[in-house]
Amino acid sequence: MTIALYNTQTRTVEQLRPITPGRVGIYVCGATVQGAPHIGHMRSAVVFDQLRRWLTYRGLDVTLIRNVTDIDDKILSKSVEEGRTWFAHAYHYERVFTAAYEAMGVLAPDYEPRATGHVPEMIELIGRLIDAGHAYPAADDSGDVYFDTASWPDYGELTHQRPADMSPADDTPRYGKRSPQDFALWKGHKQGEPLTASWNTPWGRGRPGWHIECSAMSTKYLGAEFDIHGGGLDLRFPHHENELAQSRAAGDPFARLWMHSGLLTVGGDKMSKSLGNSIFAHELFAKLPALTVRYFLSTAHYRSVLDFTEAAVAGQQTALDRFANLLSRARGLLGEAAPAVPSAADGYAGVAARVPDAFAAAMDDDLAIPQALAVAFEHLGAGFRALEIASAPGAGAQTRVDLAQIVGELELMLDILGVNPTDPHWATGAGGDDAAHAALDALVGALAEERLAAKAEKDYARADGIRARLAEAGVAIEDTPAGYRWQLKDEEQD
Numbered sequence: 206m207t208i209a210l211y212n213t214q215t216r217t218v219e220q221l222r223p224i225t226p227g228r229v230g231i232y233v234c235g236a237t238v239q240g241a242p243h244i245g246h247m248r249s250a251v252v253f254d255q256l257r258r259w260l261t262y263r264g265l266d267v268t269l270i271r272n273v274t275d276i277d278d279k280i281l282s283k284s285v286e287e288g289r290t291w292f293a294h295a296y297h298y299e300r301v302f303t304a305a306y307e308a309m310g311v312l313a314p315d316y317e318p319r320a321t322g323h324v325p326e327m328i329e330l331i332g333r334l335i336d337a338g339h340a341y342p343a344a345d346d347s348g349d350v351y352f353d354t355a356s357w358p359d360y361g362e363l364t365h366q367r368p369a370d371m372s373p374a375d376d377t378p379r380y381g382k383r384s385p386q387d388f389a390l391w392k393g394h395k396q397g398e399p400l401t402a403s404w405n406t407p408w409g410r411g412r413p414g415w416h417i418e419c420s421a422m423s424t425k426y427l428g429a430e431f432d433i434h435g436g437g438l439d440l441r442f443p444h445h446e447n448e449l450a451q452s453r454a455a456g457d458p459f460a461r462l463w464m465h466s467g468l469l470t471v472g473g474d475k476m477s478k479s480l481g482n483s484i485f486a487h488e489l490f491a492k493l494p495a496l497t498v499r500y501f502l503s504t505a506h507y508r509s510v511l512d513f514t515e516a517a518v519a520g521q522q523t524a525l526d527r528f529a530n531l532l533s534r535a536r537g538l539l540g541e542a543a544p545a546v547p548s549a550a551d552g553y554a555g556v557a558a559r560v561p562d563a564f565a566a567a568m569d570d571d572l573a574i575p576q577a578l579a580v581a582f583e584h585l586g587a588g589f590r591a592l593e594i595a596s597a598p599g600a601g602a603q604t605r606v607d608l609a610q611i612v613g614e615l616e617l618m619l620d621i622l623g624v625n626p627t628d629p630h631w632a633t634g635a636g637g638d639d640a641a642h643a644a645l646d647a648l649v650g651a652l653a654e655e656r657l658a659a660k661a662e663k664d665y666a667r668a669d670g671i672r673a674r675l676a677e678a679g680v681a682i683e684d685t686p687a688g689y690r691w692q693l694k695d696e697e698q699d
Contacts, residue, residue: 440465
């Protein structure tokens with residue numbers, strides 16, 4: 206078995222050689238919970254979920270850490286705009302992200318650390334950098350602490366840039382910096398910011414910079430050196446470049462291999478607030494099944510640009526319907542003889558079927574999921590032919606054995622990719638009635654609060670449009686003196 210993955214740092218496809226044989230540690234940059242997740246967030250989550258499922262199937266013991274950034278400039282400013290305390294704002298959108306992950310069938314990480322829970326580790330790491338001569342407190346008494354990029358000769362090694370060609374770090378004003386490229390490790394508390402958003406340090410009260418958070422959290426749970434660091438391509442610079450520099454400058458070997466999922470465009474354009482073309486997960490799930498969205502996100506190689514249109518997503522439903530049709534009919538014919546195929550959730554323990562060699566070769570070759578799906582489609586055709594033979598009058602027992610083998614292999618392939626339409630998860634929305642209702646509550650809540658904000662701005666057309674979208678999805682929303690309440694239309698009739 207040889208698993209090869211593209212390393213962004215070396216720009217080559219490399220063999221995965223775990224630091225500890227049989228075990229793989231993965232750190233994925235998760236949500237900055239300033240607002241609701243968009244479809245780009247979901248693409249990255251699905252990519253690393255599929256990587257984890259495949260490594261698990263290959264017999265590796267995978268530990269996946271996905272962080273939550275719950276303190277930063279935008280969280281502070283947006284919490285004021287939406288009328289919440291910053292920590293309540295962050296927690297609200299953390300729940301919305303979690304609901305979206307669950308709706309998409311993304312397995313929960315082994316641990317999901319919050320930045321605010323790891324400030325002592327960040328302070329300790331900053332102290333190590335100052336002692337090593339790679340960081341300095343600002344000379345302007347602001348309480349800021351900066352990484353000294355000129356002190357680290359390898360700065361730029363991840364993105365292959367020269368510091369002189371890099372954009373200035375815009376995370377704080379330049380007054381206390383030695384160089385425009387120096388980035389903030391710690392931000393001094395500013396007048397007007399809530400005192401609760403600051404911690405005591407040897408350099409004064411303040412809060413962590415973005416980059417130091419992930420360096421501290423990844424090494425706490427995976428060690429000073431770990432196997433894979435992942436995230437979206439948009440995080441490569443400056444976030445991951447700065448993580449790598451500060452971690453290695455502090456003496457940590459850090460990540461061996463860097464993986465980045467490609468960008469997702471909308472109608473050929475990059476998603477941006479200025480273009481107003483952001484596709485939010487809760488809005489998309491109100492129109493299209495989450496399984497269809499996940500399948501669409503699997504149709505292009507994870508490193509390539511994927512262009513989103515609603516028509517492109519909806520067009521994938523035909524493929525899913527064909528898989529569901531075969532599996533349902535085959536299971537009906539086979540009955541008790543059908544092979545029991547375990548899921549990713551149980552680590553594929555006691556696997557009754559093996560994936561075809563061509564599927565394994567595709568997945569081992571830098572997670573080539575489009576090629577792996579092609580193997581699944583070959584099995585789909587073979588399955589329909591086997592079903593016809595096994596259903597014929599007088600068909601022998603061997604025909605059912607052949608069909609069972611094809612069905613078992615096909616279900617296992619689809620389960621590894623997380624797109625098995627017969628998985629009970631997709632019947633309930635989030636793996637169970639209670640979980641499904643909780644996920645739906647968070648997603649509806651995000652739309653409901655957007656509607657309330659529109660009403661407060663007297664934008665009644667927008668508010669009515671949100672109500673109409675919810676109604677189309679089967680959700681009835683009602684304003685009450687205590688706020689809004691919602692229920693499914695079927696529940697209204699009960």
